[in-house]
Amino acid sequence: MSGKLTSTNTLRVTRIKSVKTENPTTKTYTFTDQRCAKAKPGQFLMLWIPKIDEIPLSIMNTHDNHVSVTVKNIGDATHHLHQMKKGDIIGIRGPFGNHFTLNNGNVLLIAGGTGTAPLLYLAKKLAATAKHLALIIGAKTQNELLFLNQLEPLCTEPPTATTEDGTYGLKCLATQPLEQLLAKKDEEKLSMVYACGPERMTRQIFNLTEKHDVPMEASLERLMRCGIGICGSCMIGKYRVCKDGPVFNSTQLREVKDELGTSKLGFDGNRIPI
Numbered sequence: 001m002s003g004k005l006t007s008t009n010t011l012r013v014t015r016i017k018s019v020k021t022e023n024p025t026t027k028t029y030t031f032t033d034q035r036c037a038k039a040k041p042g043q044f045l046m047l048w049i050p051k052i053d054e055i056p057l058s059i060m061n062t063h064d065n066h067v068s069v070t071v072k073n074i075g076d077a078t079h080h081l082h083q084m085k086k087g088d089i090i091g092i093r094g095p096f097g098n099h100f101t102l103n104n105g106n107v108l109l110i111a112g113g114t115g116t117a118p119l120l121y122l123a124k125k126l127a128a129t130a131k132h133l134a135l136i137i138g139a140k141t142q143n144e145l146l147f148l149n150q151l152e153p154l155c156t157e158p159p160t161a162t163t164e165d166g167t168y169g170l171k172c173l174a175t176q177p178l179e180q181l182l183a184k185k186d187e188e189k190l191s192m193v194y195a196c197g198p199e200r201m202t203r204q205i206f207n208l209t210e211k212h213d214v215p216m217e218a219s220l221e222r223l224m225r226c227g228i229g230i231c232g233s234c235m236i237g238k239y240r241v242c243k244d245g246p247v248f249n250s251t252q253l254r255e256v257k258d259e260l261g262t263s264k265l266g267f268d269g270n271r272i273p274i
């Protein structure tokens with residue numbers, strides 16, 4: 001094992017610097033960590049909640065030595081994290097995994113739920129490289145549309161927002177306006193679609209980009225334990241999401257399309273539906 005991997009994988013103890021409530025189920029945590037502050041968009045870290053668990057989280061922002069992650073309260077570990085306050089101790093390993101590539105053409109970000117977090121970090125970098133930056137952002141309801149105010153000024157055209165209950169923007173799934181946009185952009189073709197969100201959404205985006213022959217990169221989630229490619233709990237096809245991903249391009253997504261949005265390994269190693 002190389003020295004670099006060992007130090008990236010060494011648990012660093014740090015304290016929560018700030019907690020921001022984004023909506024009733026989602027909070028953003030900021031802390032200092034020199035290594036993760038150098039992470040590229042799409043990379044993730046393992047956050048240890050003392051006496052509870054260690055969970056993978058995408059890096060949402062970095063600034064000087066500060067790192068932010070945005071966490072939805074869905075189960076045991078995230079529930080305990082949501083009870084933690086400024087000054088409380090957490091542990092960090094990482095950053096792990098690969099990252100999104102920075103395209104300099106006409107790009108579209110399509111974000112769903114907490115998947116918006118890594119795409120905000122990516123959008124900040126793309127704003128300096130991409131010719132056109134468009135965004136489709138979707139959620140179940142208005143208060144789950146994360147970071148729209150921060151994303152809007154980074155885009156070169158007004159973002160399209162969708163909610164399933166119609167409380168904001170278009171009343172539909174985020175994938176619905178995508179097909180129109182892909183068709184419209186046929187003359188001025190999109191050079192990359194970046195996606196992060198529920199995997200069924202990613203699957204639909206994959207189908208549409210394939211149909212319109214547009215390349216995409218998607219960040220995928222699987223259950224993770226080691227985060228460094230050893231335990232095999234995060235497999236999709238022949239890939240380990242923690243080490244070969246979490247960002248996969250169209251060629252790789254084609255290879256794993258039987259599993260994409262349909263099934264994953266559960267904690268007991270058995271395959272479970274998504």
Ligand SMILES: Cc1cc2nc3c(=O)[nH]c(=O)nc-3n(C[C@H](O)[C@H](O)[C@H](O)COP(=O)(O)OP(=O)(O)OC[C@H]3O[C@@H](n4cnc5c(N)ncnc54)[C@H](O)[C@@H]3O)c2cc1C
Pocket residue numbers: 044053055056057058059069070071072073074075076077078079114117118220221222223224246
């Ligand atoms: C690379 C990566 C990046 C991630 N980034 C973020 C992020 O930025 N913000 C965020 O809120 N969450 C993120 N997640 C998901 C997060 O790790 C899980 O929500 C967390 O581990 C759940 O732990 P828990 O103990 O609270 O829930 P559990 O009690 O373990 O599970 C509750 C329910 O959620 C499901 N679940 C657990 N883990 C996952 C998972 N990895 N993907 C999908 N469903 C899961 C379980 O099957 C179960 O149904 C990311 C996951 C990965 C792999």
Ligand code: FES
Pocket residue numbers: 223224225226227228229230231232233234235240241242243
């Ligand atoms: S989490 Fe262990 S191999 Fe990916």
